[in-house]
Amino acid sequence: MQLAYHHVLPLFQELNTTTQPLLSRGEAHITVISPPEYLQLAKANLTIHDINAIALNHRIQSSQFHIVCLGKVTIVLEDREHVVYQIIMDSPQLIRLREEIFRLYYDRGGNVALFDPHNFYPHITLGFTVRDLHPEQGVFKGYNESAMYGGHCAHGGGTILRFKNQKQGVSFMKNS
Structure with missing residues (x-):
């Protein structure tokens, strides 16, 4: 799901004033199917065209989402500290879109133990110090980052501002 980057750029710029300079891809999106998931779906003959058709049918670009928090992951890999904000x-x-993809995967004989439509961590990666991190590096960007679980999720009143879902993407306004 593509989002208008100019709506998240101010938050990236604010975070980039910290002691560690951040890198950015210069775009904003929510990954709905990850590359490893796509490889699994392809084993049941699901094509990118099949997935795109389902996404268009679900009007993916009009999907609503809610901001949970600003997440921060800090881990050491290869003797280097990696920080990612999302x-x-x-x-x-x-999730309903992923469930429909799952149904097609099942209908085409896919092994249901190898793709879970609910194993989904929607996020927008804002910036990182070395590179982005994914489950393949042991990083899950979801509710597990919430402060209540010992993570680094800044809720309202923290750095995160208040977001509004709009046709063009996400815009934010400072909490009053």
Whole structure:
């Protein structure tokens, strides 16, 4: 799901004033199917065209989502500290889209133990110090980052501002 980067750029710029300079891809999106998941779906003959058709049918670009918090992951890999900031999201509509992809995967003989439509961590990666991190590096960008679980999720009143879902993407306004 593509989002208008100019809506998240101010938050990236604010975070980039910290002691560690951040890198950015210069774009904003929510990954609905990860590359490893796509490889699994392809084993049941699901094509990118099949997935795109389902996404268009679900009006993916109009999907609503809710901001949960600003997440921060800090881990050491290869003797180097890696920091990644992301906006943690919640989106029942995107989960329903993944469920429909799962049904097609099942209908085409896919092994249901190898793709879970609910194993989904919607987020927008804002910036990182070395590179982005993913589950393949042991990083899950979801509710697990919430401070209540010992993570680094800044809730309202923290750095995260208040977001509004709009046709063009996400815009934010400072909490009053």
